[in-house]
Amino acid sequence: MSEPVIIRVFDVVGTPLCVSSADGQLVYDKLAPLLREGRKVAISFAQVETLISAFLNTAIGQIYGELSEDRVRELLSVRDMLPEDVALLKRVIDNAKRYFANQTASDQAWKEEVDHDEE
Amino acid sequence: MIYYLPNIVSDDAGFGELATLSARALAEESPHLEVNLSRLTVFEANMAAPLGVVLNKLTDALKVVTIVDVPQPMEAILRRNGLLAAFGYPPATTKSPTALPYQRFKLQDSSLFAQYLQDHLPGKGIPTMSSGLGKLFQQSLFEVFENAIFHSNSPLGVFVCGQFFPLKQRVDITIADAGITIPRKVNETFAWDLNASDALAWALKEGSTTKREGKPGGVGLKLLRDFIALNQGRLQIASGGAYWEFNAGTEIIHPLSCPFPGTVVNLEINTADNKSYRLANEVSPENVF
Numbered sequence: 327m328s329e330p331v332i333i334r335v336f337d338v339v340g341t342p343l344c345v346s347s348a349d350g351q352l353v354y355d356k357l358a359p360l361l362r363e364g365r366k367v368a369i370s371f372a373q374v375e376t377l378i379s380a381f382l383n384t385a386i387g388q389i390y391g392e393l394s395e396d397r398v399r400e401l402l403s404v405r406d407m408l409p410e411d412v413a414l415l416k417r418v419i420d421n422a423k424r425y426f427a428n429q430t431a432s433d434q435a436w437k438e439e440v441d442h443d444e445e
Numbered sequence: 446m447i448y449y450l451p452n453i454v455s456d457d458a459g460f461g462e463l464a465t466l467s468a469r470a471l472a473e474e475s476p477h478l479e480v481n482l483s484r485l486t487v488f489e490a491n492m493a494a495p496l497g498v499v500l501n502k503l504t505d506a507l508k509v510v511t512i513v514d515v516p517q518p519m520e521a522i523l524r525r526n527g528l529l530a531a532f533g534y535p536p537a538t539t540k541s542p543t544a545l546p547y548q549r550f551k552l553q554d555s556s557l558f559a560q561y562l563q564d565h566l567p568g569k570g571i572p573t574m575s576s577g578l579g580k581l582f583q584q585s586l587f588e589v590f591e592n593a594i595f596h597s598n599s600p601l602g603v604f605v606c607g608q609f610f611p612l613k614q615r616v617d618i619t620i621a622d623a624g625i626t627i628p629r630k631v632n633e634t635f636a637w638d639l640n641a642s643d644a645l646a647w648a649l650k651e652g653s654t655t656k657r658e659g660k661p662g663g664v665g666l667k668l669l670r671d672f673i674a675l676n677q678g679r680l681q682i683a684s685g686g687a688y689w690e691f692n693a694g695t696e697i698i699h700p701l702s703c704p705f706p707g708t709v710v711n712l713e714i715n716t717a718d719n720k721s722y723r724l725a726n727e728v729s730p731e732n733v734f
Binding site: 341343345346347348376377378379380381383384387388390391395398399402403404405407409410412413414415416417418419421422424425426 | 555556559577580583584587588590591592594595651652654660661662663664665668722727728729730731732733734
């Protein structure tokens with residue numbers, strides 16, 4: 327089995343603060359081409375001190391718009407994360423799966439419910 | 446035009462009063478606005494951030510804004526937190542041990558916000574980053590700031606100010622922008638015509654996002670709400686015509702008395718909170734995807 331390519335977030339972003347969508351996009355731009363080629367990737371969060379959901383949405387969450395859950399599970403892994411950051415990532419991932427599964431339908435349903443309440 | 450600013454505290458009435466100042470001054474033909482503070486007996490210093498939005502919107506509309514008749518001790522407070530210096534007063538010679546100063550950031554300045562927190566958060570009742578509370582608080586502030594940077598399209602940037610209230614064991618940090626407002630962004634993104642409160646309520650649901658182009662979002666504000674619930678703090682949002690508050694587990698949302706020309710998020714943290722925020726290792730990295 328081939329070794330995964332390691333993407334070190336700290337090296338990509340250049341600081342221990344992962345607090346912007348723009349920096350998340352830098353990580354995604356490294357990650358997505360590798361996954362599209364079917365390469366295994368491990369994302370390392372060593373030296374990262376602060377993570378926010380907006381960063382993780384962009385860095386990782388948007389991959390579910392391109393690849394299936396099974397394919398992501400097969401190719402992608404994370405390491406060197408604090409437990410609370412893993413919990414945050416899990417929440418972001420679950421949200422991304424829901425978003426790509428049915429976001430448009432869910433938005434429209436909510437709008438119709440509000441319209442109905444106001445009639 | 447002379448405008449007598451009434452007392453301003455961090456609540457719906459306070460945001461509404463600042464919005465009223467904005468609306469009245471913009472409606473006046475006179476290019477001069479004198480904001481008279483002689484009637485102030487209370488001005489919660491963190492509200493300098495939304496006041497900064499209002500006054501900078503007016504100067505952007507080529508109004509000449511002056512602040513006059515500032516009573517003591519208000520003048521000392523507002524000089525030391527930097528608001529008055531931004532409007533022509535000499536800067537204070539001493540720093541306040543309880544103020545997180547009034548500061549305006551351009552949308553490209555997100556790294557400067559990190560520096561701001563590093564410089565000004567210590568000593569304001571918040572444990573260090575190594576504690577669970579300190580880390581979650583900083584995460585929350587970055588979530589709010591990034592939301593403003595990403596969504597507001599605020600030509601005047603983002604305004605930040607905070608105040609530590611040692612006796613109340615609370616610290617308030619307010620992040621305000623002069624941008625598109627959440628209700629308008631929701632309605633424009635989806636071509637909806639919701640009233641401001643309904644549009645804001647939609648935006649606050651977990652998973653709701655106006656991001657397009659295949660980028661999920663809508664987790665940050667929910668995380669913030671969860672954190673505030675645990676901490677027994679308070680979270681307030683005034684955006685366009687809507688006001689939302691989450692306090693002691695209770696949520697309220699209603700129209701503002703006058704639409705605010707941007708978005709304000711006020712995060713109030715209970716600094717007496719000493720519970721552990723270290724999460725149990727409930728999620729294994731192997732199971733995260």
